[in-house]
Amino acid sequence: xxxNEELPKQLEETIRRANxxxxxxxxxxxxxxxxxxxxxxxxxxxxxFGPLSMGDFCKHLxxxxxxxxxxxxxxxxxxLVERVRDKNDRxxxxxxxxxxxxxxxxxxxxxxxxxxxxxxxxxxxxxxEQLLRSLELLEHRMELK
Numbered sequence: 820x821x822x823n824e825e826l827p828k829q830l831e832e833t834i835r836r837a838n839x840x841x842x843x844x845x846x847x848x849x850x851x852x853x854x855x856x857x858x859x860x861x862x863x864x865x866x867x868f869g870p871l872s873m874g875d876f877c878k879h880l881x882x883x884x885x886x887x888x889x890x891x892x893x894x895x896x897x898x899l900v901e902r903v904r905d906k907n908d909r910x911x912x913x914x915x916x917x918x919x920x921x922x923x924x925x926x927x928x929x930x931x932x933x934x935x936x937x938x939x940x941x942x943x944x945x946x947x948e949q950l951l952r953s954l955e956l957l958e959h960r961m962e963l964k
Contacts, residue, residue, distance in 0.1 A: 870913035
């Protein structure tokens, strides 16, 4: 492969490995809370996109509706979320985060951020700023595609 062809491969592999490391770090906390990785991703999705209909919930999680419905039921029993009927359209049910779901998110994200802080502590301010700018630019350009 030419260097330009090799770069996307190397970048994708590096991002995937870094994400796996970060995922494992957060997973250690989830295990103690008896919350699955899929439940955590569902909580993140609801926080990011707001109260979701079951159809949108399925789409964002890339799961069949039957899987998402079972997941929603388990999360509701665990008091992480609640399903609320829409006031304007009683047929529409939306997933809402409950305080326990917010707490789970906050704890895991705080642990991940603490871990990243440890990793980044030996970076100079210039290295940190360069990394942050590069990642923000990558994210921006990916959003445009």
